[in-house]
Amino acid sequence: MSTAASVPARPGETNERERNGESDTLTQETAFEILSCRRRRHVVHYLLQRGEPTSLHELSKQLAAWENEISPEAVTYEQRMRVYTALRQAHLPKMDDAAIVRFDANGGTIRLTDDATKLEVYLDIVPHDGLPWSSYYLGLCGVAVGVLTAALLELFPFNLLPGIAWGFVVVALFSASAVAHKRHDERHHLGQEGKPPI
Structure with a gap:
């Protein structure tokens, strides 16, 4: 997994942000948008657990297991592919744009950025378990x-x-x-x- 640890940002991304005067600092609005989706919270949870980059195959298998309340070994191809497709087409590109993860679509690898650790601050604000x-x-x-x-x-x-x-x-x-x-x-x-x- 050591080669995956150096997954680069998408070509030209840093220069484009610098030209637009954007910063990589996580905004409150972005944090709320990312955390509003349970599947994206599960992505962050899994990547924090692993502490290293992972493959889209492994990520989708584990998320499918959590969502269906079964073990990863019991996940069917259809269950995994539903999660895989949603992650690849929607969630991971959105999280990559927000600089929460770096998603290498060609290599199928995902790693957390430093900004991901800042999400924890907003979890108490996002309602998820009743009375604040x-x-x-x-x-x-x-x-x-x-x-x-x-x-x-x-x-x-x-x-x-x-x-x-x-x-x-x-x-x-x-x-x-x-x-x-x-x-x-x-x-x-x-x-x-x-x-x-x-």
């Missing part, structure tokens, strides 16, 4: 304020414990939430072992 953490913490703050206010006013049943005890309860809630948030982020990190998190 920002909304969760806002709700938790509301609950904390309500509990502490009720304890301060000595309303039943909050008067059964001293105010300081309710303060510890609030701290414990935030601590447990922070631990859960941390574990959630680790499980939903692109490039971790196993199937894609999103």
